[in-house]
Amino acid sequence: MASDVRLEEGPFGPEVRPEGGAVAQTVLYLHGDPRLAGTPQDALPTARELARLTGCAVVCARYRPRFPHALEDVHAAWEHCHADGPAAVAGKRLGGALAAGLLLRLRDAGATLPTCAVLSSPVLDFTLDSPSLLLNAAADRTVDAEALPVRAAAYAGTAPRDHPLLSPLHGNLHGLPPLQLHAAGTEVLLDDTLSFATRAAHSGIGVDMRIYEDSAAQGLRQLGATAEFLRAACPDGLLTPRRG
Numbered sequence: 001m002a003s004d005v006r007l008e009e010g011p012f013g014p015e016v017r018p019e020g021g022a023v024a025q026t027v028l029y030l031h032g033d034p035r036l037a038g039t040p041q042d043a044l045p046t047a048r049e050l051a052r053l054t055g056c057a058v059v060c061a062r063y064r065p066r067f068p069h070a071l072e073d074v075h076a077a078w079e080h081c082h083a084d085g086p087a088a089v090a091g092k093r094l095g096g097a098l099a100a101g102l103l104l105r106l107r108d109a110g111a112t113l114p115t116c117a118v119l120s121s122p123v124l125d126f127t128l129d130s131p132s133l134l135l136n137a138a139a140d141r142t143v144d145a146e147a148l149p150v151r152a153a154a155y156a157g158t159a160p161r162d163h164p165l166l167s168p169l170h171g172n173l174h175g176l177p178p179l180q181l182h183a184a185g186t187e188v189l190l191d192d193t194l195s196f197a198t199r200a201a202h203s204g205i206g207v208d209m210r211i212y213e214d215s216a217a218q219g220l221r222q223l224g225a226t227a228e229f230l231r232a233a234c235p236d237g238l239l240t241p242r243r244g
Contacts, residue, residue: 005051012077013040013062016047024055026081032093034143053227089114096122100168116233125169130191139186178206180229
């Protein structure tokens with residue numbers, strides 16, 4: 001476990017690295033907020049804590065706010081992370097969609113997959129037809145359910161809404177690495193997490209799903225669970241030389 005970290009500007013976005021000569025593995029972290037927007041800098045508080053708790057380097061990738069350009073940017077950032085050795089991927093909201101889409105793209109290409117993936121309140125179905133969008137609209141204070149279709153349309157562009165790389169819930173999930181999913185029971189996108197976890201389990205994927213009472217409880221407890229999951233997925237004794 002690292003106690004001190006440093007921030008560097010990398011070629012694909014900010015990078016948080018533990019002090020010292022080696023890291024356990026690299027985590028590609030993909031930001032996202034309730035507006036399906038945000039910047040890599042928004043992810044830095046989480047990245048710093050993950051680096052401290054796990055000894056991993058965390059790369060907060062930049063990506064363009066449109067599909068498929070966002071996925072292309074994320075794939076390039078993955079190649080950068082994976083160049084140093086085994087790496088994991090994590091994403092929040094839209095970043096969760098991109099993390100899952102990256103898994104499908106890498107698997108279909110026969111490329112090396114992340115050691116694991118962590119999806120936090122992910123947007124996994126851009127058809128936006130899940131019951132929780134209506135059932136939790138009044139309870140979810142983090143997402144504007146009325147504005148979500150407009151924002152989703154702006155991101156998806158002309159792509160079919162059920163395209164697997166845009167909406168991973170509609171993809172074939174066989175052959176993916178272990179997954180950890182987090183969501184609040186009160187959020188409008190809850191069904192994306194529940195359905196994806198169910199389909200992944202039916203596909204023989206190891207799934208660790210955490211559903212919290214609300215977003216406040218999720219914020220308090222998720223980080224520790226994520227760090228534990230990332231540590232467990234890192235091969236025993238693995239130390240990857242840091243850059244420079």
